[in-house]
Amino acid sequence: MSFKRMDGFMGSVPQGFIDRNVPRCPMCKSNNPHRAIDMKMQLKLEGNLYLFQCERCGCVLSAPVPDVTGDNNTILTTTGLLKKLGGKKNGVIYMKIQDSGTAQSDKSVEGKEYTLQELNQLAAED
Numbered sequence: 001m002s003f004k005r006m007d008g009f010m011g012s013v014p015q016g017f018i019d020r021n022v023p024r025c026p027m028c029k030s031n032n033p034h035r036a037i038d039m040k041m042q043l044k045l046e047g048n049l050y051l052f053q054c055e056r057c058g059c060v061l062s063a064p065v066p067d068v069t070g071d072n073n074t075i076l077t078t079t080g081l082l083k084k085l086g087g088k089k090n091g092v093i094y095m096k097i098q099d100s101g102t103a104q105s106d107k108s109v110e111g112k113e114y115t116l117q118e119l120n121q122l123a124a125e126d
């Protein structure tokens with residue numbers, strides 16, 4: 001993987017997404033995680049993933065690209081429909097904790113999906 005900061009035009013969507021929606025790292029609680037971004041191509045129904053890595057603890061959160069770009073907000077798109085059929089609410093973004101990083105000793109969170117609201121609750125706990 002090659003994580004990098006995406007401050008230019010091409011990266012402004014995912015960078016803005018993570019900076020705006022999860023401003024505090026839910027793993028190390030840093031208020032300035034200064035995340036780097038990578039994209040993971042995969043042949044899965046949920047589509048490609050954006051990966052967000054915290055600069056402080058190295059934890060990695062992921063979100064499907066269509067969620068980040070806003071294409072899953074309606075069942076009129078294929079990925080949106082699949083999301084609906086999968087029992088998830090459209091318009092609610094789920095992120096998966098791919099790697100819990102160095103600050104979090106509880107590895108049980110790895111591989112779990114959280115809504116943005118739940119991630120921010122995690123981030124707010126001491």
Ligand SMILES: [Zn+2]
Nearest residue numbers: 025028054057
């Ligand atoms: Zn962190």
